[in-house]
Amino acid sequence: MHQSNYDQLRARAYAIWEREGCPAGKDLKHWELALKEKGKFA
Numbered sequence: 001m002h003q004s005n006y007d008q009l010r011a012r013a014y015a016i017w018e019r020e021g022c023p024a025g026k027d028l029k030h031w032e033l034a035l036k037e038k039g040k041f042a
Helices: 005-019 027-041
Strands: none
16 A cells, blocks of 8 residues: 555654654654655655
8 A cells, every 4th residue: 555645754753753762842843854754756
């Protein structure tokens, strides 16, 4: 099954959050980083 763009971005933002040690209050930063990465690889 193919993941939606939203699901792919959510999974990437979650991976970034985990990589950075699961900090609280950084969700927007991680979402923006995931969006930037998608723009580079799209």
